[in-house]
Amino acid sequence: MTITLASVIASSRRIVFFGGAGVSTESGIPDFRSAAGLYATASGSRTPEYMLSDDCLWDEPETFWEFHRRHLIHPEARPNAAHRALAALEASGVLTAVVTQNIDGLHQSAGSRTVHELHGSVHRNHCLGCGRPMPLDEVLATTGVPRCPVCGAMVRADVVLYGESLDPAVADAAVRAIEDADTLIVGGTSLNVYPAAGFALRYPGERLVLINQSPTLFDRRAALLVREPIGRALAPWDPGPADAEPVTGN
Ligand code: ZN
Numbered sequence: 001m002t003i004t005l006a007s008v009i010a011s012s013r014r015i016v017f018f019g020g021a022g023v024s025t026e027s028g029i030p031d032f033r034s035a036a037g038l039y040a041t042a043s044g045s046r047t048p049e050y051m052l053s054d055d056c057l058w059d060e061p062e063t064f065w066e067f068h069r070r071h072l073i074h075p076e077a078r079p080n081a082a083h084r085a086l087a088a089l090e091a092s093g094v095l096t097a098v099v100t101q102n103i104d105g106l107h108q109s110a111g112s113r114t115v116h117e118l119h120g121s122v123h124r125n126h127c128l129g130c131g132r133p134m135p136l137d138e139v140l141a142t143t144g145v146p147r148c149p150v151c152g153a154m155v156r157a158d159v160v161l162y163g164e165s166l167d168p169a170v171a172d173a174a175v176r177a178i179e180d181a182d183t184l185i186v187g188g189t190s191l192n193v194y195p196a197a198g199f200a201l202r203y204p205g206e207r208l209v210l211i212n213q214s215p216t217l218f219d220r221r222a223a224l225l226v227r228e229p230i231g232r233a234l235a236p237w238d239p240g241p242a243d244a245e246p247v248t249g250n
Helices: 005-010 032-042 054-059 061-072 081-091 106-110 136-140 168-179 196-200
Strands: 015-019 095-100 115-117 120-127 155-159 183-187 208-211 224-226
Touching (some): 015 168, 081 095, 115 168
Parallel strands (some): 095 115
Antiparallel strands (some): 120 155
């Protein structure tokens, strides 16, 4: 009897999807590590890890924000077939959560509601002085280092930087969802980068599906390996692009 992605999904009730950068590359968003590598090459001694670190934020905020604006904010990006398929599976009641390492908000744009953003989101920013939230639109209306319109202090993005820990509440919620899943689908990540592997290891079941074009360290644990681009693999569940803004109500 052949196991397929369709048969696994059809027999699941509590799917959790765990995704990495590969989920967003099909929306035109490059893996930020490769972007950081390119930038670092053009910036002398700065390493990718430094460009994305809390040290850079505090010591060279102009450099931090220039990199952040150029490589991490992609307001033109739209959800792809994978984002739309996952939102549809959640709406149909068989997918309980998306756990993502991406910071672009595209799952929510596609209509996903329960999204655990391990590394935060470029859509959320806040003032380091008074804590006032600053939506992305407001940040994009500024240049250089964004400043709080109320107190004048520097604004930072609510993304997890090198040198910082994951938000414990977000990590705990992600682990609870994974531990409660009957099926874990991992896509767009090689699981080689900490902490991704640690989250996948929390899945207690036998129905691990890996959708990745290259081998991963978890291949031997998987019940099913799908060696296709994530958008193509999930295309059968894609309801198609919506012309309007995402529907947020019923
Ligand atoms: Zn402020």
